[in-house]
Amino acid sequence: MNTKMKWMAPLAGVLLLTACASGPKPPDWQLEAKGSMERSVTAYMEGNSRVEAAELGRARSQLSRTGRADLLATAELLHCATRVASLVFEPCAGFEKLRQDAAAPQIAYADYLRGQVQPQAIALLPEPQRAAAGGNAGAVLGIADPLSQLVAAGVLFQKGQASPAVVQRAVDTASAQGWRRSLLAWLNVQAQLAENGGDPGEAARLRRRIALTQGQAANAAKEKH
Template identity: 45%
Template sequence: MKTIATCLLAAMLAACAAKQVEPSWRPNATGALDSFSDAYLKGDSAIAAVDFARARREMTGTGRADLVAHAELVRCAVKTASIDGGECEGFAPLARDAGAAHRAYAAFLAGQWQGLDAALLPEQHRPIASGTGSLAGVADPLSRLVAAGAMLQAGRIGPIDIVTATDTASTQGWRRPLLAWLGIAAQRAKAIGDMVELARIERRIALASSR
């Protein structure tokens, strides 16, 4: 499975010469971002914080705002997948020196889709932002959860999408987004007065919360 970190970084560095010797910071940063994502999604906050700091340190060594912005957007994307998003604070100070694609992705994650040029987004998220695709049609599990979180932020989430997001997190064993999406499902069940479904969801929450 290609991670968000790998896909975004590969796109940014596509202009590099094929025969150029790869600098050590690149695999180090990508590996650290992948480790961060895995730890965060599993609910291991302390490990995630260490891994993210390591990735950011590798990228700041280049002095390139676009690369550090990339790291911050990966963090924001993973948090969005876990409904722990909001404003991408780490990206904001870098926005002016980041590229248009970075700014578009930050807007997508924040649910600020009005006037958004979907062509600037990662390929898997373009149909979601343009309204031409479904959440279930996003092949990569993490990208699917990121899209779900962005849809929630934009006010475009539907009942079937909540089920899709919950099932995705459950299948992957990602505790943090699973609990978050079960919480959304519980709110909906309570709102429509489905107490049987609410009780079932609460049992799942209790089980997923145990260690």
């Protein structure tokens, strides 16, 4: 099972979306929905909103064919998780429409994304997120999956519990994956921390890195020529 497939597994525990190649061939709708969600996640994290919206629409269309609210809720949670990983905190509107028919772990995960999971529901969360849900910032550093790690870091930031070490790890992870949108969000946090900490030199360095990530430095060089 590849890394992208693993991204979806913790969000719902629905095996239909994470079937391994060694098992029976899954139906076409399943393969198409999974592929579209993977492309949607990657596109959003890289900053390509047009592709993200198109692929998400395809995934929703395929999943709605099953008439299963739990499968569609999985896609909506993954969609919202990418926002949290990129420090965009907004209601998970797509999931909320399905909440009354969602499974308990899905409801717990939705509440977790909002930083409002109840203590008794933490055990229902994916294992990598449980310690972070309890406020253990150090646990984020030990999460291997890149998206899961950024989601946990985003939840802690939302609650005002993200340490500088967590912010640095989020920057490093987003950078290593080439996830421009998420990287820019975390670099801006890091730059603000440097400014608030009275380190203008570090803040300036981070602003240059932000400009480079945005492509501004390259564009400015072209204009000079």
